Amino acid sequence: MKKNPIGRYILRYWYLYFIAVAAMLFSIFLDAFAPQVTKSVIDDVIVGGKTELLMGLLFTLLGIGLGRAFFQYTKEFLFDISSMRIACDMRRNLFHHIETLSMRYFDRNNTGELMARVKDDVDKVWNGVGMIAMLIIEGSVHVIVVLYCMLTISPKLTFIPLAVMPIVGYIAVKMEKRLGEVYDEISEQNAELNTVAQENLAGVRTVKAFARENYEIEKFKKHNQKYYNLNMQQARTLAKYDPNISFLAKVQLVLIIIVGGILVTQGEISIGQLGAFSEYANNIIWPMEILGWLSNDLASALASNKKINRILAEQPEIKDSENLEVLEKLNGNLEFQNVNFSLDGTEILKEVSFCLEQGKTIGIMGVTGSGKTSIVNLIERFYDISDGKILLDGIDIRQLPLETVRQSIAVVMQDVFLFSDTIRENVRLGQRATMSEETVREAVRSASAQGFIEKMTNQYETVIGERGVGLSGGQKQRISIARALAKKAPILILDDSTSALDMETEYEIQQELAALKNTTKVIIAHRISAVKYADEIIILEHGQVVERGTHQSLMEKKGFYYSTYEAQYGDYRKALEVVRN
Numbered sequence: 378m379k380k381n382p383i384g385r386y387i388l389r390y391w392y393l394y395f396i397a398v399a400a401m402l403f404s405i406f407l408d409a410f411a412p413q414v415t416k417s418v419i420d421d422v423i424v425g426g427k428t429e430l431l432m433g434l435l436f437t438l439l440g441i442g443l444g445r446a447f448f449q450y451t452k453e454f455l456f457d458i459s460s461m462r463i464a465c466d467m468r469r470n471l472f473h474h475i476e477t478l479s480m481r482y483f484d485r486n487n488t489g490e491l492m493a494r495v496k497d498d499v500d501k502v503w504n505g506v507g508m509i510a511m512l513i514i515e516g517s518v519h520v521i522v523v524l525y526c527m528l529t530i531s532p533k534l535t536f537i538p539l540a541v542m543p544i545v546g547y548i549a550v551k552m553e554k555r556l557g558e559v560y561d562e563i564s565e566q567n568a569e570l571n572t573v574a575q576e577n578l579a580g581v582r583t584v585k586a587f588a589r590e591n592y593e594i595e596k597f598k599k600h601n602q603k604y605y606n607l608n609m610q611q612a613r614t615l616a617k618y619d620p621n622i623s624f625l626a627k628v629q630l631v632l633i634i635i636v637g638g639i640l641v642t643q644g645e646i647s648i649g650q651l652g653a654f655s656e657y658a659n660n661i662i663w664p665m666e667i668l669g670w671l672s673n674d675l676a677s678a679l680a681s682n683k684k685i686n687r688i689l690a691e692q693p694e695i696k697d698s699e700n701l702e703v704l705e706k707l708n709g710n711l712e713f714q715n716v717n718f719s720l721d722g723t724e725i726l727k728e729v730s731f732c733l734e735q736g737k738t739i740g741i742m743g744v745t746g747s748g749k750t751s752i753v754n755l756i757e758r759f760y761d762i763s764d765g766k767i768l769l770d771g772i773d774i775r776q777l778p779l780e781t782v783r784q785s786i787a788v789v790m791q792d793v794f795l796f797s798d799t800i801r802e803n804v805r806l807g808q809r810a811t812m813s814e815e816t817v818r819e820a821v822r823s824a825s826a827q828g829f830i831e832k833m834t835n836q837y838e839t840v841i842g843e844r845g846v847g848l849s850g851g852q853k854q855r856i857s858i859a860r861a862l863a864k865k866a867p868i869l870i871l872d873d874s875t876s877a878l879d880m881e882t883e884y885e886i887q888q889e890l891a892a893l894k895n896t897t898k899v900i901i902a903h904r905i906s907a908v909k910y911a912d913e914i915i916i917l918e919h920g921q922v923v924e925r926g927t928h929q930s931l932m933e934k935k936g937f938y939y940s941t942y943e944a945q946y947g948d949y950r951k952a953l954e955v956v957r958n
Contacts, residue, residue, distance in 0.1 A: 383463075383502070383506065383682065386463040386466060386467060386506070387459075387463065387506065389463075389466070390459040390462055390463065393455045393458060393459040394455070394456075394459055396451070396455055397451070397452050397455035397456050397459070397511070398452075398514065400448040400449075400451040400452040400455070401448070401452045401511070401514065401515050401518070402518065403444070403448045404444075404445050404448035404449050404452060405515070405518055405519050405522055406522075407441045407444050407445045407448070408445065408519070408522075408523075408660060409522050409523065409526050409657075410441060411438065411441050411656070412526070412652075412653035412654075412656035412657055412660075413653060414434055414437050414438055414441070415649070415652050415653055415656055416647075416649035416650055416652060416653035417430070417434055417649065418431070418434050418649070419647075419648055419649035419652050420647050420648065420649030420650075421649075422434065424647075424648060424649070452511065452515075453511070456507050456508070456510070456511040457507060459506075459507070460503050460504075460506045460507025460508075460510075461503065461507070463502075463503065463506050464499055464500070464502065464503035464506075467499055467502065467503075467685075468495060468496075468499045471494070471495055471499065471685060471688065471689070472495055474688065474689055474691075475491060475495070475688065477693050478691055478693050479693045479694040479695040479759070479760075480695075480754070480759040480760060481694055481760070482691055482693075482694075487568075487572045488572065488575055489568055489569065489570075489571035489572025489573070489574070489575045489576070490568040490569075490571070490572060491688075492568075492571055492575065493564070493567055493568040493571050494568075494684055494685060494688055497564075497567060497681070498564070498681035498682075498684050498685055499681070499685070501674075501677050501678045501680075501681035502678050502681050502682050502685065504674055504677075504678060505674065505675060505677075505678025505679070505681075505682075506678075508674075509671055509674045509675050509678060512667060512671055513671060513675070515664075516663075516664030516667070516671070517664075519660070519661070519664055520542075520661060520664050523657045523660050523661045524538070524539075524661070526653075526657055527654060527657050527658075527661075530646065530650050530653060530654050530657075531637070531640060531645070531646050531650065531654060533636070533640065533645075534633055534636060534637055534640065534646075534654055537629055537632050537633055537636065538629055538633075538658065538661055541625050541626075541628070541629045541665075542665065544625060545622050545625055545626070545665045548618055548621055548622055548625075549618075549622065549672050550672075551618065552614060552615070552617075552618035552619070552672055555614045555618075556611060556614055556615075556672065556676050556677075559607060559610050559611050559614065560611075560676050560677050560680040562607050563604070563607045563608060563611065564680055564681065564684060566600070566603055566604045566607055567604065569600055570597075570600045570601060570604050573596060573597050573600050574597065577593050577597065619670075622665060625665075626662040626665050629658065629662070630655070630658050630659065630662065633654065633655060633658045634651075634655065637651040637654060637655070638651070694761070695758055695759070695760070695761060695779065696779065697778055697779050698775055698776055700776065701776060701777065701778055702772050702776045702777060703778065703781070704770065704772070704777070704781065706867075707769055707770050707777075707781065707785040707867050707868075708735045708770050708867055709735040709736070709769075709770075709785070709867030709868045709895070709896065709897035710733070710734055710735050710768075710769065710770045710771065710897070711732075711733040711756070711767075711768070711769060711868060711897055711899070712731070712732045712733065712766075712767070712768040712771075713729050713730050713731050713732075713752075713765070713766075713767055714730055714765050714766040714767075714768065715728050715729075715730055715764070715765040715766075716728070716729045716730070716755065716762050716764070716765035716766070716767060717729075717762065717763045717764040717765055718748075718751055718755060718760070718762050718763050718920075719763045720760065724920060725748050725751045725920050726748045726751055726752070726755075726762075726920040726921075727919075727920045727921050728765075728921065728922075729748075729752070729765075729917075729920070729921070729922055730765075730922070731913065731915055731922075731925070733897055733899070733912075733913075734897070735867070735895060735897055736893075736894050736895050736896065736897060737897060737898075737912045737913075738890075738897075738898040738899075738900060738910070738911040738912050738913075739898070739899055739900070739911055739912065739913050739914070739915065740900045740901075740902065740907070740908025740909075740911035740913070740914040740915070741899065741900070741901045741902075741908070741914075741915055741917065742901075742902060742903065742908060742914065742915075742916050742917070742937075742938065742941065743916055743917035743918060744918070747917040747918055747919065747920065748917050748919075748920040749872070749873075749901045749917055750791060750872055750901065751920075752899070752901070753788065753870055753872050753899070753901065755767060756774075756786060756868070756870065756899070757782070757783060757786055757788065757870075758774055758775075758779060758782055758783070761775065769782065769785070769868075784866070785866050785867050785868055786866055786868045786869075786870060787860075787861035787862070787864040787865075787866040787868070787869050787870070788861060788870045788871075788872065789854070789857050789858050789860075789861045789870065789871045789872060789874035790857070790872055790874075791872040791873045791874075791901075793850075793853045793854055793856075793857045795841050795848075795853060795856060795857070796841070797840070797841060798840065798841065799835075799837065799838050799839060799840055799841070800830055800836075800837050800838070800839050800841060800856060801817055801837040801838065803841060803856055803860060804817050804820055804821060804856065804859050804860050804863050805817060805863065806860050812863060816863050816865075817837070817859075817863060818837075819863075820859040820860070820862040820863035821837075821856075821859045823858075823859070823862050823886070823889040824855045824856070824858040824859035824862060824886060824889075825855055825882050825885045825886055825889075826852070826855035826856055826858075826859050829852055829855075841856075851878050851879070851882070854874055854875065854876075854878060855878070855882075855886075857874065858871070858874055858875075858886060862889075866896075867895070867896060867897060868896070868897045868898075868899070869890070869893070869896050869897070869898045869899070870898075870899045870901075871890075871898070871899070871900050871901065871902075871907075872901045873901055873902055873903060875902070875904070875907055876902075876903065876904070880906065883904075883906060883907065884906075887906075887907070887910065891910065898911075904945065905928075905938075905941060905942050905945055905946065908928075909928045910928070911927075911928075912927070913925060913926065913927065914926065914927065914928065914931060914938065916931075916936070916937050916938055918937065923936075923937065924936050924937055924938055
C-alpha cells in the first residue's frame with residue numbers, strides 16, 4: 378500500500394527542523410538555568426546579605442528572559458515554516474494523485490468527502506508536524522532536563538513528581554484511546570456535512586425550483602446535529618479526564634511545598650533550593666497539563682493521515698500500457714470493432730462496430746439509457762472496454778499514451794461544465810499556453826456565440842459564475858462548443874450539444890461543422906436535425922446497433938429513425954401541406 382511519506386517530507390526540510398530544535402534546546406537550557414539564579418537571589422542576597430550580587434543577578438534574569446524570547450520565537454517560526462511547506466507539498470501531491478485517478482473512483486466517492494481530505498485532513502496533519510510535534514519534543518526534553526535539575530537539588534523531593542507522572546500518563550493514554558474512537562466518526566461526519574452543503578449550494582436553483590428549501594434545511598440540520606453530538610462526545614471525554622490531570626499537577630506542587638518545608642527545617646536543603654525546586658515543579662507542570670490536548674490533536678492527525686493514505690493507496694484503473702506506440706500526430710480515423718462494455722456487472726454496450734474515416738461524420742441516436750454517452754466515455758478512455766477494440770489511426774487506443782488520446786479529442790459534454798473564470802479563459806481551456814486571440818474569436822464566431830458575448834459589458838473578459846451561473850442553457854452550450862472548436866483536435870465529439878439551441882442557431886453551427894473537412898465528427902443527439910447530414914447514422918437500443926445508414930436509407934426502412942422523424946416533424950409536415958393546398 379502506498380502511504381503518505383511524512384518522514385520524506387520532514388527530511389526534505391531537515392535543516393529547518395534542526396535549527397528549530399537547536400533553538401528549542403537553548404530555550405530549555407535557559408529555562409533550567411533561571412531557577413538557579415532564583416536560588417542565588419534567595420540564599421546569597423536575601424539570606425546571606427550579599428546585596429552587591431543583586432544587580433548582576435537581576436541582569437542575568439533579564440538576559441535569560443530576552444534570550445528565551447529570541448529562541449522561542451526562532452523555534453516557533455521555523456516549526457511553522459517547515460510544517461506549512463510540508464502541508465503545501467502534501468496537499469499538492471494529494472490533489473495531483475486524485476487527478477490521476479480514473480472515473481470509476483469518482484463514481485464511488487462524493488465531492489464533499491474528497492474536499493474534506495484535501496483541506497481538513499491535510500490541515501490536521503499540518504498541525505501534527507508543526508505545533509504538536511514541537512510541543513511533544515519540547516515537553517519531552519523539558520521533563521528530562523527539569524527532572525535532572527530536581528535530582529541535583531533533592532532526590533527525595535524528586536520522588537513526588539516521579540510518582541505523579543505515571544498516573545498522569547495512564548490517564549492521558551486512556552483519554553487518547555477514547556478520543557481516537559470518536560475522531561474517525563467526526564471526520565466521516567464532517568465529510569458528509571460538506572457533501573450535503575456542497576450539493577445544495579451547487580444545486581440551489583433546483584432546490585428553489587421545487588420549493589425544497591425546508592426539506593434540505595432539515596436534512597442539513599440532521600447531519601449538523603450528528604456532527605454536534607460527536608463533538609459533544611469528544612468534549613465530554615476531555616471534561617472527564619483533563620481536569621484529573623490538572624488536579625494531580627496541583628497536588629504535586631502542594632506536596633513539594635509541604636515535604637520541602639520539612640527538609641528545609643531539617644537542614645537538608647536551603648530555602649533557595651526549595652524556591653528553585655518549586656520553580657522546576659511549576660515548569661514540569663505544563664507538559665503534564667497539555668498531555669490531553671496533545672493526545673487529542675495527535676490522534677486527530679493520525680486519523681487524518683490514515684484517510685489520506687486510503688486515497689493514496691488507490692491506483693488509476695485507466696493508465697498507460699507498458700508497450701506504448703508513440704505517434705507525432707493522430708489523423709482522426711476512428712473504428713469500433715465488436716466493442717462490448719460492462720460496468721459493475723451491467724452490460725451497457727454489446728457488439729458495437731463502426732468505421733469512421735478522417736473528415737467523416739457519424740450520428741448516433743437512441744433512447745435515453747441506450748449507451749450513447751458510454752461511446753463518448755470509451756473514446757476518451759474514461760473507462761476501458763470489456764471486449765473488442767477501439768482503434769485510432771489503426772492503433773488500439775490502449776496502446777497509445779493516454780495524454781495523446783485525450784489531446785486528440787475535443788468534446789462537448791452533455792452536462793456542460795464551465796469554470797468560474799472569464800469567457801476567454803473558458804474557451805482557451807484546451808490550449809491555454811499557445812492559443813491566440815484570433816483562434817478564440819474564430820471559435821466563438823463558429824459557435825454562434827459572438828453576438829451575445831459582445832453585448833456583455835466586459836465581453837470576453839466577463840467572468841462566468843460557478844458552473845455557468847448567469848448564462849442561459851443555450852449560451853452555455855455555445856461557449857462549450859466554442860471551447861471544443863478552439864482546441865482544433867482531429868476528432869470532435871458533440872454529445873447532445875445543441876439540445877438547448879433554437880433551430881436557426883443549430884443550423885448555423887452545423888454549417889460551420891460541415892466546413893471542418895479534416896475533422897472527424899461524432900454527433901450524439903436526440904434531434905434528427907443534428908444528425909441528418911451525417912455520413913452514417915447508427916441507432917442504439919439496449920446497447921446494440923439496431924439500425925444504420927444514411928438519413929435517406931433509414932427513412933426508407935421506416936424503423937426507429939423514421940418513427941423519431943415522424944414524432945418530431947410529422948405535425949409540421951402536415952401543417953405545411955395544408956398551407957400549400
